[in-house]
Amino acid sequence: MKEHKILIAISGGKDSVVLTHLCHKLKLNISLVHCNFNLRGIESDGDEEFVLQLAEDLDLEVFIESFDTETYAKEQKLSIQLACRELRYHWFAELAEQLKFDYVLTAHHADDNLETFLINFIRGTGLEGLTGIPEVNGLFVRPILSFSSEDINSFAKANQIKWRDDSSNASKKYLRNKLRHDIIPILKEMNPRLLQSFQNTQNNLKESTEIVKERMDDFLAKAIVSIDENEVKFNISEFKKLKNPKPYLYESLKEFGFTQWGDILNLLDAETGKQVFSENYRLIKNRAHLLLSEIAKSVNKSMLISEKDKQIQTPFGTLFFDENDESPNDVFSERQNNVIFVDKNQLKYPLTIRKYEEGDVFYPFGMIGKKKLSKYFKDEKLSLLDKEKVWVLCSGNDIVWVVNRRADNRFKVTKNTKNILKIALK
Numbered sequence: 283m284k285e286h287k288i289l290i291a292i293s294g295g296k297d298s299v300v301l302t303h304l305c306h307k308l309k310l311n312i313s314l315v316h317c318n319f320n321l322r323g324i325e326s327d328g329d330e331e332f333v334l335q336l337a338e339d340l341d342l343e344v345f346i347e348s349f350d351t352e353t354y355a356k357e358q359k360l361s362i363q364l365a366c367r368e369l370r371y372h373w374f375a376e377l378a379e380q381l382k383f384d385y386v387l388t389a390h391h392a393d394d395n396l397e398t399f400l401i402n403f404i405r406g407t408g409l410e411g412l413t414g415i416p417e418v419n420g421l422f423v424r425p426i427l428s429f430s431s432e433d434i435n436s437f438a439k440a441n442q443i444k445w446r447d448d449s450s451n452a453s454k455k456y457l458r459n460k461l462r463h464d465i466i467p468i469l470k471e472m473n474p475r476l477l478q479s480f481q482n483t484q485n486n487l488k489e490s491t492e493i494v495k496e497r498m499d500d501f502l503a504k505a506i507v508s509i510d511e512n513e514v515k516f517n518i519s520e521f522k523k524l525k526n527p528k529p530y531l532y533e534s535l536k537e538f539g540f541t542q543w544g545d546i547l548n549l550l551d552a553e554t555g556k557q558v559f560s561e562n563y564r565l566i567k568n569r570a571h572l573l574l575s576e577i578a579k580s581v582n583k584s585m586l587i588s589e590k591d592k593q594i595q596t597p598f599g600t601l602f603f604d605e606n607d608e609s610p611n612d613v614f615s616e617r618q619n620n621v622i623f624v625d626k627n628q629l630k631y632p633l634t635i636r637k638y639e640e641g642d643v644f645y646p647f648g649m650i651g652k653k654k655l656s657k658y659f660k661d662e663k664l665s666l667l668d669k670e671k672v673w674v675l676c677s678g679n680d681i682v683w684v685v686n687r688r689a690d691n692r693f694k695v696t697k698n699t700k701n702i703l704k705i706a707l708k
Contacts, residue, residue, distance in 0.1 A: 286384035288312045289345075291374060292336075294329035294446035297389035299336065300434050301426055303443055305387070306340050313343040315377060315386070317370050319351040321362065325449060332446050347373055363456065371422075378421055390415050390424040392477050393431040397461050399480070404457070408536060409494060413487050430477050498533045505534070507571060513667055516572040518550055538563040538574065555666055568665040575667055584636035587675075596635055598673055598685065599707050606702040622683050624693040626703040630678045635685075638672040644681040645691040655684065662687075675705070 292298040316333040337344035355365035374386045395414040402411035470476045505520040521527040539560035549567045556567045566573045593602045642655040675683040
């Protein structure tokens with residue numbers, strides 16, 4: 283570790299101060315980083331002053347950031363604890379990237395790990411939620427995770443290390459503090475080797491998690507039909523082959539924030555179009571598949587195109603308009619989904635680009651008569667996600683082009699066409 287640049291997250295409390303002294307004794311290349319969340323008035327400012335003095339005493343570089351935590355929590359609709367966590371980790375990661383730090387060390391210890399386990403257990407979780415805080419998680423490293431609070435306290439006293447006590451740690455309005463002050467002491471009284479037993483249990487759980495991961499990797503290799511930037515497509519038949527598909531659905535989708543696992547299980551036998559939502563994702567039943575996609579911000583604004591426009595930027599690409607001097611016979615030989623040729627004299631300007639709407643009707647090129655776009659989508663086997671991405675180019679109320687899919691017969695080029703307009707999507 284001596285060749286790496288390291289940030290130590292320091293609050294001024296005993297654990298992070300001890301971690302700082304340990305790393306300093308080892309002559310590691312360390313700097314300190316401190317967050318002032320401005321939640322405890324003079325006490326918060328006192329923590330900041332303590333960290334600044336410690337950095338000066340140890341001749342260390344220190345970075346301080348002050349946050350308006352309460353405002354951020356209200357704006358983001360988060361608890362104060364979650365707001366602190368989000369602000370802290372975002373800033374640490376940003377600082378590490380900008381200044382080329384290799385790792386950020388935090389002072390989590392064995393008691394913190396036990397508390398996290400119990401919190402997850404109480405709230406309900408899967409296997410991974412019971413495996414505790416990872417020692418290494420990308421940029422973040424917890425080097426004293428195997429040591430108890432008692433070990434750290436003994437080291438601090440033996441080395442006459444000073445620290446700051448956070449008065450909020452005594453408040454039992456937080457679940458973690460209730461566990462720390464009321465529940466865990468009773469458990470330790472029942473089993474003086476509680477932390478050692480807990481670590482053994484966690485090791486067993488981690489080994490079980492590896493088995494689950496291997497099984498899921500094998501399963502997903504068969505169940506995932508395709509992955510692209512817009513969606514993940516799962517083959518429903520692979521889930522239905524299983525005796526109990528629910529845990530497989532959970533393991534496949536848990537990272538996307540879903541909670542309605544009964545509803546997700548029901549999707550396997552639901553009719554096409556049924557959906558289940560999480561905060562940022564949705565899962566759609568589409569015939570033989572489940573489609574997972576991020577919930578995109580809706581872009582429904584229509585756009586006007588004047589006769590003078592030669593190109594226009596749209597949410598789905600750039601449209602180019604070119605008056606073509608080719609003969610109708612040359613045009614008939616060129617057929618591409620992203621290019622159409624129309625009789626310009628049939629158009630009414632300004633043209634409109636808009637999203638597909640329920641009830642839209644067009645006259646598909648090469649066919650006699652009209653068809654509802656909804657029926658056309660069904661015939662083309664478009665999923666709900668595909669339908670939501672469809673835009674139409676209109677002349678007045680008439681569809682000229684279902685963009686990138688099918689032109690309208692009413693605007694086609696004939697042998698009598700005088701002015702040919704080429705429209706291309708790139």
